[in-house]
Structures are given as C-alpha cells and as structure tokens.
Amino acid sequence: MNSKEKQVPEEMSAIRQYEAGGALKVERTRVTRPGPGEVLVKMDAAPINPSDLALIAGGYLERSYPFTPGLEGSGRVVAAGSGLLPRLRLGKKVACSPAHGGDGTWAEYMLTSAMNVAPLPGGISPEQGSMMLVNPMTAMAFIKLAKEGKHRAIVNNAAASSLGKMLIRLSLSQDIPLINIVRKEEQIAVLKELGAIHVLNSSAGAFEKELKELTNKLGATLFLDAVTGSQSSILLEAAPRGSTLLAYARLSGDPITADPGFLIKEEKAIVGFQLGNWLQSKGLLFKLRFVSSVKKQLGSELSSHINRSYPIESVEEAIDHYRKHMSEGKIVLKIGSY
Numbered sequence: 001m002n003s004k005e006k007q008v009p010e011e012m013s014a015i016r017q018y019e020a021g022g023a024l025k026v027e028r029t030r031v032t033r034p035g036p037g038e039v040l041v042k043m044d045a046a047p048i049n050p051s052d053l054a055l056i057a058g059g060y061l062e063r064s065y066p067f068t069p070g071l072e073g074s075g076r077v078v079a080a081g082s083g084l085l086p087r088l089r090l091g092k093k094v095a096c097s098p099a100h101g102g103d104g105t106w107a108e109y110m111l112t113s114a115m116n117v118a119p120l121p122g123g124i125s126p127e128q129g130s131m132m133l134v135n136p137m138t139a140m141a142f143i144k145l146a147k148e149g150k151h152r153a154i155v156n157n158a159a160a161s162s163l164g165k166m167l168i169r170l171s172l173s174q175d176i177p178l179i180n181i182v183r184k185e186e187q188i189a190v191l192k193e194l195g196a197i198h199v200l201n202s203s204a205g206a207f208e209k210e211l212k213e214l215t216n217k218l219g220a221t222l223f224l225d226a227v228t229g230s231q232s233s234i235l236l237e238a239a240p241r242g243s244t245l246l247a248y249a250r251l252s253g254d255p256i257t258a259d260p261g262f263l264i265k266e267e268k269a270i271v272g273f274q275l276g277n278w279l280q281s282k283g284l285l286f287k288l289r290f291v292s293s294v295k296k297q298l299g300s301e302l303s304s305h306i307n308r309s310y311p312i313e314s315v316e317e318a319i320d321h322y323r324k325h326m327s328e329g330k331i332v333l334k335i336g337s338y
C-alpha cells in the first residue's frame with residue numbers, strides 16, 4: 001500500500017435508490033477499489049441541488065438501478081488506481097463529481113475518474129468545497145458568455161438561487177448590469193441587500209411591462225432562463241431584437257413555449273447550456289485557468305450560503321427541508337467527521 005493510501009473498509013453506508021422516484025434507503029454496500037485512471041474519495045460533504053432532485057425523480061439522466069445519487073461533493077482521495085493523475089491526486093482534499101453513469105456522492109466513499117476531482121484551495125470548509133464544481137463554474141461561464149457575446153446587460157431568473165447570488169456578486173465586480181427576476185416579494189430585499197440593483201418580481205402585475213422597459217433601457221440581450229415554460233415566452237417578448245435566451249434548467253417542469261415570430265422576425269435565438277458540455281468544448285489550458293480563477297473566488301464572489309447540514313441517515317428530511325426553503329441557502333449532507 002502507498003504511504004498516502006488509507007485503510008479502506010470492505011463495506012460502507014450509502015444512499016441507494018431502486019427505481020425512479022422511489023424511496024432513498026441508507027444501506028450497507030461494497031466499497032470498490034479504483035482501477036486504472038480512477039480514485040476512491042472518502043466523502044466529507046455533499047449538497048442537495050435542483051439537479052439531484054431531477055435525478056431522483058427520474059428522466060434527467062440515463063440510469064441503471066439501484067444507484068447512489070449525489071452529483072457533487074467533497075472529500076479526500078484515499079486510494080488511487082494506476083496512472084499519473086490518480087497518483088497526483090492521492091491524499092488530496094478534493095471537490096468531486098461521479099463518473100459518467102457511476103454512483104454518486106451521497107455515500108461514505110465514491111469511486112470516480114481522477115479527471116472528476118479537483119484539489120480544494122486551502123482554508124475552504126468541506127461544505128463550501130462540496131459546491132465548487134457546479135454553480136461557481138456555471139456563474140463564471142455565464143459572465144464569460146456575456147463578455148464574448150458583447151451583451152451590454154444580462155437577465156437571470158430564479159435569481160434568489162445560490163447561482164443567482166453568485167451572478168449578482170460577479171456582475172458587480174465585473175461591472176455588467178444584471179436584471180434579476182424572482183417570484184416572491186420578500187426575495188427582492190434579500191437580493192438588494194447583496195447589492196443587486198435591478199430586481200423584478202414575476203408574480204407582480206406590472207412585471208412584463210417593467211421587464212420590457214428595463215431590458216430595452218439597459219440593452220440586455222442575454223436572457224438566462226432556469227425556469228422555462230411560459231416564462232420563456234415572457235422573456236422572449238421583452239428581449240430586444242437579436243437577443244439570446246439561454247435555457248439552463250427547467251425548474252417549472254414545463255417545456256419552452258414561444259411565438260416563432262420572435263425567432264423569425266426579430267432574430268432572437270434559444271440555445272441550451274449545460275456546464276459539462278460547455279467545458280468539454282474547451283482546451284486543457286483554458287480549463288486549468290478557469291478552475292484556478294474559480295478557486296480564487298470560492299471564498300468571496302462564488303461562495304454559497306449554507307442553510308443547514310444533515311447526516312446522510314436523514315436524507316429524506318434534508319430533501320424535504322430543501323424543497324420548502326430553496327432560496328434560504330444550501331442544505332448539505334455531512335458525511336465525514338471533519
């Protein structure tokens with residue numbers, strides 16, 4: 001055994017699901033040793049994200065059952081398979097995500113590709129580190145897309161989300177005007193407290209008129225849409241000619257509805273965004289620089305507020321809490337004793 005390798009037990013506790021939408025059970029299951037290019041991570045913490053809820057509900061990603069959910073987390077690499085990268089990562093505290101089709105982070109150990117772990121910066125807590133890979137990178141990607149597309153201002157909905165709050169801080173530090181859309185009146189004050197300048201409530205009577213006026217005044221031509229359904233149509237109607245609607249989630253659960261006239265006569269475009277696909281289109285040097293700049297801002301612009309931690313045994317309670325209070329901060333499963 002390599003001096004950095006830790007004794008790994010034969011069995012662990014893991015959350016398992018047997019069918020789409022089925023109960024989440026905490027079970028004893030085998031710990032698999034890493035093969036070539038793989039690492040074994042002893043998990044510390046894992047958040048509950050909207051994508052986890054979609055995965056558990058079924059239909060979000062192709063899955064074979066039973067499986068362990070959890071699309072990101074943090075921990076320490078305790079065993080490495082053959083290859084340079086696994087050996088380099090051995091002993092490191094990392095942020096991690098599952099291998100394609102593999103079991104996830106809601107377990108005491110996760111086997112994954114060494115490509116799916118990134119060393120955590122010093123001074124970052126396991127909880128904060130468990131959220132390094134998805135929202136911070138997505139928020140940074142959105143700012144990059146806005147700059148590359150020469151968009152003078154951005155619109156984002158579901159803006160009281162963790163990602164939305166990161167975008168608010170980034171838009172201020174990068175000096176890009178941001179129009180935030182929330183659906184509850186009390187969320188306006190929360191976002192203004194963070195420094196947000198423009199916050200509209202989609203449930204208010206004058207919303208559509210105000211959105212149209214503001215987008216035209218600021219020249220907002222990038223519309224980040226996490227809600228879809230009928231809200232996409234409202235965004236497209238408010239959007240100036242030539243705007244892009246970038247669909248990045250489906251929180252309403254509904255398909256995009258839009259008058260084709262917006263696309264045909266006003267040259268507006270609807271495109272999809274998934275972080276994994278976007279990163280895949282980039283070269284290694286870009287990715288290294290990108291991750292390094294995300295790490296630098298993890299404790300500031302890109303931090304996530306943590307509402308509460310739960311042990312994995314209480315996963316159902318944790319999910320219930322999360323569903324009811326999504327905008328109040330992240331619910332994190334505390335797995336390791338750190």
Ligand SMILES: NC(=O)c1ccc[n+]([C@@H]2O[C@H](COP(=O)([O-])OP(=O)(O)OC[C@H]3O[C@@H](n4cnc5c(N)ncnc54)[C@H](OP(=O)(O)O)[C@@H]3O)[C@@H](O)[C@H]2O)c1
Pocket residue numbers: 048049050051134135138158159160161162163164183184226227248249250251252253273274275276325326327328329330
């Ligand atoms: N495509 C990608 O690569 C990518 C990457 C990262 C994140 N995302 C997506 O980005 C979104 C934000 O993620 P997060 O982790 O930051 O979320 P989060 O902090 O867990 O918060 C979720 C937010 O969604 C809002 N929401 C839920 N259902 C809604 C609905 N039907 N209509 C309007 N708002 C609704 C909630 O507001 P209430 O308090 O009003 O319920 C809450 O503010 C998620 O949809 C996630 O899947 C996509």
